[in-house]
Amino acid sequence: MTEQRPVASALGDALELRLFNYRDTTPLRSGQIDDDPYGGGAGMVLRVDVVAAALDAVYGGAPEHRVIALSPQGRQLTQPVVEELAAEERLTVLSARFEGFDERIVEHLCTDSISIGPYVLSNGDLPAMVLVDAIARRLPGALADGSGELESFSAELGGGLEYPQYTRPAEFRGWPVPEVLLSGDHAKIERWRMAHVR
């Protein structure tokens, strides 16, 4: 994902990405990072001491910025949440796998818990990429000028869905592009577009 826009455009300029593996800093033997759930049941749970050790190793203690646990139980990711996070100078994003986090990680080591949607994925890899992509495209230099403003969910469109877009050919299989978009009359086009925000 780091080779493709918008992440590639923002990378090294507005965006610095650092990736860490809990295994590299775990205080447990043989790279162990998770354990059986207390109370029994299937699956493994990411240990609180492992995540604390990772944060200590990277930040020398509790970070001063927001630390986000990716979890299907978290606050739903929406465009306003993306805007809020994109305004932060620095973020740490934690992901888990199997049964997820020991709840003490979310309670005591994180400031936020975020879900990318009401469904369960196998681990936090894709949620982390979704979050980074959504944030990166809101950073300076990530998109061509103006292309990030009039978009679905933007304040400029009142949080609505973007008007329909068309490109060449002007007619295909008898399906024409709305006449007004070919008119060159920018005021009329603007009115048509705003009337078609859904």
Ligand SMILES: C[S@@+](CC[C@H](N)C(=O)[O-])C[C@H]1O[C@@H](n2cnc3c(N)ncnc32)[C@H](O)[C@@H]1O
């Ligand atoms: C299989 S899930 C754990 C599900 C958890 N046992 C539950 O029932 O809520 C493993 C990990 O994948 C990540 N994950 C899965 N679905 C996610 C979602 N919708 N949003 C954010 N992270 C998710 C989280 O890091 C989660 O801890």
